[in-house]
Amino acid sequence: MKSVKKLLIYTKPYTLFVVLAPLLMALEVTMDLLQPLIMQKMIDNGIANNDMTYVVQMGILMIVVAIIGLAGGVGCTIYSTRASVNFAADIRQDVFKKIGHFSSENRDSFGTGKLITIVTSDISLVQTALMMTLRVFVRGPLLFIGSIIIVFFQAPELFPILFVLIPILLFFIILLSRRAGAWFKRVQEGMDQLNTKLQESIAGIRIVKAFVRKDYEIGLFKKVNDSLTKTMTTADQIITILMPILMFVINIGIVIALLLGAVRVGEGAIEVGVILAFINYLNIILMALMSSSMVLMQLIRAFPSAERIQQVLETKNEVESIIDSGQVSAIKGCVEFKDVSFSYSKNGEQVLKHISFTVSKGEQIGIIGPTGSGKTTLGKLLPRLYDVDHGEILVDGINIKNITLESLRSSIGYIAQKPILFSGSIENNLKFGKSSATNEELAIASKHACAAEFIERLEARFDHPLTQGATNLSGGQKQRLSIARAFVRKPPILILDDATSAVDANSEAKILQGLESDFDGTTTFVIASKISSIIHADKILVMDDGKIVGNGTHHELLENCPLYQEIYHTQAEKGGVVVE
Numbered sequence: 001m002k003s004v005k006k007l008l009i010y011t012k013p014y015t016l017f018v019v020l021a022p023l024l025m026a027l028e029v030t031m032d033l034l035q036p037l038i039m040q041k042m043i044d045n046g047i048a049n050n051d052m053t054y055v056v057q058m059g060i061l062m063i064v065v066a067i068i069g070l071a072g073g074v075g076c077t078i079y080s081t082r083a084s085v086n087f088a089a090d091i092r093q094d095v096f097k098k099i100g101h102f103s104s105e106n107r108d109s110f111g112t113g114k115l116i117t118i119v120t121s122d123i124s125l126v127q128t129a130l131m132m133t134l135r136v137f138v139r140g141p142l143l144f145i146g147s148i149i150i151v152f153f154q155a156p157e158l159f160p161i162l163f164v165l166i167p168i169l170l171f172f173i174i175l176l177s178r179r180a181g182a183w184f185k186r187v188q189e190g191m192d193q194l195n196t197k198l199q200e201s202i203a204g205i206r207i208v209k210a211f212v213r214k215d216y217e218i219g220l221f222k223k224v225n226d227s228l229t230k231t232m233t234t235a236d237q238i239i240t241i242l243m244p245i246l247m248f249v250i251n252i253g254i255v256i257a258l259l260l261g262a263v264r265v266g267e268g269a270i271e272v273g274v275i276l277a278f279i280n281y282l283n284i285i286l287m288a289l290m291s292s293s294m295v296l297m298q299l300i301r302a303f304p305s306a307e308r309i310q311q312v313l314e315t316k317n318e319v320e321s322i323i324d325s326g327q328v329s330a331i332k333g334c335v336e337f338k339d340v341s342f343s344y345s346k347n348g349e350q351v352l353k354h355i356s357f358t359v360s361k362g363e364q365i366g367i368i369g370p371t372g373s374g375k376t377t378l379g380k381l382l383p384r385l386y387d388v389d390h391g392e393i394l395v396d397g398i399n400i401k402n403i404t405l406e407s408l409r410s411s412i413g414y415i416a417q418k419p420i421l422f423s424g425s426i427e428n429n430l431k432f433g434k435s436s437a438t439n440e441e442l443a444i445a446s447k448h449a450c451a452a453e454f455i456e457r458l459e460a461r462f463d464h465p466l467t468q469g470a471t472n473l474s475g476g477q478k479q480r481l482s483i484a485r486a487f488v489r490k491p492p493i494l495i496l497d498d499a500t501s502a503v504d505a506n507s508e509a510k511i512l513q514g515l516e517s518d519f520d521g522t523t524t525f526v527i528a529s530k531i532s533s534i535i536h537a538d539k540i541l542v543m544d545d546g547k548i549v550g551n552g553t554h555h556e557l558l559e560n561c562p563l564y565q566e567i568y569h570t571q572a573e574k575g576g577v578v579v580e
């Protein structure tokens with residue numbers, strides 16, 4: 001309920017629509033309520049007395065009332081749609097913005113599947129709930145209360161029937177809507193699982209095919225889909241069963257009214273028109289309750305969704321940015337790790353343990369070690385994709401927590417292990433970190449990343465369109481473009497995380513040479529699994545199980561670091577290493 005209240009702030013810019021819609025609906029309801037009353041007069045005063053003039057007058061009045069009602073209904077539809085659609089669009093925009101500011105930790109904790117469900121399904125549900133509330137929630141209770149009042153005055157003899165019927169109707173509505181609420185929460189959770197599975201399967205479709213695991217994946221998807229189907233069926237059945245129950249109770253009421261009415265008409269106590277009007281009002285009460293309970297169900301469905309949306313909006317960013325105090329001038333690129341320890345989960349196993357080292361501006365530092373030793377994690381801490389648990393990281397002598405995220409990250413070119421490119425042209429991708437880059441800058445960066453050679457061969461060159469995930473490029477081409485993208489920015493600090501693993505040895509050597517000659521003022525971290533990638537680095541860190549077990553040049557480490565010697569000899573034996 002709290003979450004719904006908080007989301008209602010988003011209706012503020014559309015207050016006029018939110019007020020107009022129910023007012024116009026009230027107008028339509030008033031007109032709807034007048035119709036049976038006029039009809040009753042027409043029958044009892046006009047038809048019964050054979051007074052055709054009166055009948056015609058009442059007929060015209062009914063048409064006028066219907067037209068006014070129509071205008072109210074159309075107006076309500078227009079304004080309620082405007083309010084709810086814009087309300088949802090604003091929430092969507094804010095949720096997307098918030099996700100954009102999420103730290104890696106925040107993103108890990110939600111999971112992509114849940115975030116997709118929230119941005120699509122959950123926001124649509126609250127949109128529909130608002131629209132139905134504005135349209136129907138006013139209409140239902142107004143018709144309901146209005147009908148009861150009119151019956152009380154017009155057909156007091158039949159009024160006791162309502163006394164029995166209404167509590168029975170309300171009992172079923174409350175019972176079933178309570179049960180439906182719990183089930184709809186499960187439906188949204190099922191949607192999360194479905195989206196996660198779908199996203200994973202589509203992203204990994206080639207692996208699935210290569211491993212001939214199509215049937216296995218289809219089986220997994222079926223399991224998730226079947227479970228969602230079952231939950232949805234139960235939830236929908238609870239809602240739909242309500243309608244026939246309400247209808248049944250009202251029909252019983254009509255039969256009682258007819259029986260009782262027949263007796264009273266025989267006694268001359270009431271007129272036939274009164275019975276007809278009563279039955280009409282019973283039908284209106286039925287419609288009012290049905291539509292109100294539909295809205296109620298929609299609201300019950302929207303409550304868990306509102307809670308999930310609010311969860312995103314209220315998530316505290318694990319990596320807080322400080323306000324720009326303007327004290328930090330342009331970053332030069334000296335880096336120091338001071339007794340840094342880190343774990344991905346609170347109280348979890350430490351992935352980095354007491355890491356300390358310094359790098360001077362313009363130095364190239366190689367990081368090597370067995371798989372899972374913490375090399376990538378170390379690289380992620382510098383641009384604050386995660387925050388350290390213990391110790392501190394200094395850039396130019398300042399703790400990175402005291403530098404704004406924007407200036408820190410714009411000073412670092414991070415080339416991830418897995419290249420991520422966006423759909424659009426090569427040019428758009430290269431300009432991702434520097435939209436003002438000139439064609440010349442793009443050409444130079446591509447040359448240094450050994451990307452120019454394949455771009456030149458493309459018919460549209462820099463305008464060549466990339467598909468989603470750049471599936472129309474080879475692994476090596478993707479890596480080269482992602483390196484070129486970081487080069488375009490010419491940042492003071494570069495981090496290459498196994499960024500040349502899919503590049504042939506010749507090109508890798510050229511890229512590394514280019515790094516030395518053309519980026520001599522840039523502090524470069526080269527995280528690698530091959531010694532050939534880091535052999536010429538000014539300093540090499542050897543990592544094992546989250547600790548630094550060696551720190552020195554290639555030759556120093558060959559003399560004094562057993563793990564480095566082991567890696568060197570293993571790679572040399574395989575013929576992989578080593579051009580010294």
Ligand SMILES: Nc1ncnc2c1ncn2[C@@H]1O[C@H](COP(=O)(O)OP(=O)(O)OP(=O)(O)O)[C@@H](O)[C@H]1O
Nearest residue numbers: 108344351369370371372373374375376377378529
């Ligand atoms: N997002 C994450 N959440 C939880 N644990 C993680 C996460 N990323 C990595 N780890 C764990 O942290 C440890 C270090 O991983 P990291 O990726 O830093 O190793 P690495 O040395 O770069 O390995 P590789 O050479 O295989 O890339 C591993 O045990 C890994 O399972």
